[in-house]
Amino acid sequence: MIRSEDRPVCHRSSPGHHCEGCSVRPLAVCGALGPGELERLSRVSSSQRIAAGSCLIEEGEPAECVFTVLEGILKLYKLMPDGRRQVTGFLIPGDFVGLAFGESYIYTAEAVVEGAACRFTRNQFHRMMEEFPALEGRLLSKVSTELAAAQEQMLLLGRKTARERLATFLLGLARRMNRSAGEQVRLPMGRADIADFLGLTVETVSRTFTAMRKAGYLSTVDKHGVVITDLDRLREAAGD
Amino acid sequence: MIRSEDRPVCHRSSPGHHCEGCSVRPLAVCGALGPGELERLSRVSSSQRIAAGSCLIEEGEPAECVFTVLEGILKLYKLMPDGRRQVTGFLIPGDFVGLAFGESYIYTAEAVVEGAACRFTRNQFHRMMEEFPALEGRLLSKVSTELAAAQEQMLLLGRKTARERLATFLLGLARRMNRSAGEQVRLPMGRADIADFLGLTVETVSRTFTAMRKAGYLSTVDKHGVVITDLDRLREAAGD
DNA sequence: CGTGTTATTGAAGAACGTCAAGCGGGGTGG
DNA sequence: CCACCCCGCTTGACGTTCTTCAATAACACG
Incomplete structure (x- = not known):
């Protein structure tokens, strides 16, 4: 790294x-x-x-x-x-x-x-x-x-909920990096950068990550690694 | 009209x-x-x-x-x-x-x-x-x-408050239409369009207009006409 | 191994959204 | 000409989501 x-x-x-x-x-x-x-x-x-x-x-x-x-x-x-x-x-x-x-x-x-x-x-x-x-x-x-x-x-910023924002962000990142479900997506940026990109606070981003993990959409490898475990539901969570 | x-x-x-x-x-x-x-x-x-x-x-x-x-x-x-x-x-x-x-x-x-x-x-x-x-x-x-x-x-959508959004919007409109303080700024669009532009609801837009009128920043001619009465304070309300 | 930094978690609060009612102006039809 | 209606705007009461504040936990680095 x-x-x-x-x-x-x-x-x-x-x-x-x-x-x-x-x-x-x-x-x-x-x-x-x-x-x-x-x-x-x-x-x-x-x-x-x-x-x-x-x-x-x-x-x-x-x-x-x-x-x-x-x-x-x-x-x-x-x-x-x-x-x-x-x-x-x-x-x-x-x-x-x-x-x-x-x-x-x-x-x-x-x-x-x-x-x-x-x-x-x-x-x-x-x-x-x-x-x-x-x-x-x-x-x-x-x-x-x-x-x-x-x-x-x-x-995203004007109309989506916190969950939809994060889901959209992760899906976009996975696509940009040519990662499909199951593969690891790297998040080089910190939570603060993600929060400021999505118009949220770090706390909300963190909570939303946790909620998604608990809901089974994804699992986190470490702070900078995410694996999408249920692409369909993550897509659904993204709103559109 | x-x-x-x-x-x-x-x-x-x-x-x-x-x-x-x-x-x-x-x-x-x-x-x-x-x-x-x-x-x-x-x-x-x-x-x-x-x-x-x-x-x-x-x-x-x-x-x-x-x-x-x-x-x-x-x-x-x-x-x-x-x-x-x-x-x-x-x-x-x-x-x-x-x-x-x-x-x-x-x-x-x-x-x-x-x-x-x-x-x-x-x-x-x-x-x-x-x-x-x-x-x-x-x-x-x-x-x-x-x-x-x-x-x-x-x-605006990610970080500004409702008041800042509306103030920013009005200032931008006035500038785009070459209107200075005191002159009327026309808002050809309805409240719903403004709300959907600013990532708010019609109710919040309406309430914010009312609050600004009461605060003396502006006065409304009719639904589609606004006069900026205190440019400095409106600028201040816009956040930056 | 300690220290600063970043992430997580919890509890309380604020801003804005939702629901619902009332107002007003313009257009239509009687 | 007036009454009515429709639609957009406003206002109020209440809820929800997200933020704020605060404490703790997990790292990264020296």
Whole structure:
């Protein structure tokens, strides 16, 4: 398992850190590009490691860079002045971060576990888009998919019960990770992150896990491992 | 004021209805296109009126067409099997509808008041995008803006109180309609739509309106008219 | 092995939902 | 023209779900 550094509050990872060895990876993100395009791409990109708990970008800061996740898991969240937090999503390798069309970032991206990201300045990114028109289409498709997911999440947050929220979350995670019933689903994030993603408290998430275990929907391996034991009933519990 | 037809449940507006007189309008949507492009555009588009309460598209139906709103207001919503509803947004002229990158629509778009929309088949739309590359960029920008709004709404639905939700909603509406304090903000939608947008019940929305009136934040002209009387306190009530 | 952190569990409370009744405005029909 | 009705909004009383507060338990790490 990936080690995570102790880091009580999020802080910026060193912006100067590059990792030239990773510069070939963006192809995973940009998809079917020709070999010439790939070559150019690797010249403008620079990679950096992200320690668990550190922030790639922070809400409100000037939006200077765009990133793609190469490795690890990031959580995106928004904060209210009094500290209330809403996690808007979890990013996996291949996802983009920092695509704000405004002056500053509108959310924070923090690493859940250690990982790596590929960085572009906005200028680099825009030049890339001009140079590889295929990229814009892929990007549009990606953002549209995210918008659809966001709308699904709005239904969850606005209308579903705690049990339905957790069931929906677990089913979505299992599908995203290509796990079927009986196989273990890993939850890299803590209960607090799950709670803030589902619009609940840690206590409610914990209680709901327990209730589902008792009801026989699932069993927990450890804090970060879940096995769906009764897929049909979990689906039923998800509401739709 | 625009009359609304009595229509208890939504139904599809006649798909064959065209309105050739409107075919020049899409320029409002597609933005700064050259005159030659505009000409081509008007040849492929066809317009239709939408009666209040009728649905332009419905969740689950095969996604055959893409629309742009020319006039009126649409609400987008998702339904659960038991009837629970989440309104994910309100569309105003210039917005796109039906940009599903899948087989079928993932939400219903229903007219709040009578309006008009410009229709393209998916093929027409894709050909347009190939023909006018500028369109794809504008579309990306639009979808990104919507995604940002969706994330803001997730914060609202997941973490804000009823008062904060309504205050946020009203402030957003006033800003979108370019109204400042003292001016009237029109709410074309009913209380049920507001409730389903904010993840509340009509009763709670109604009570919160009353509480805000009593607290002096705002005054209501009629059911569909609101005047913000104390902007600072309303902002404070919005939470952030 | 101790300490800080995260997860679980319990009891009490608050916010919002549910149910039910009443109000009001616009449209319809007598 | 007026009465009636229908539908949407408001208001009240009561319930339920989730949160809050607090204590304990299980880890992870030094």
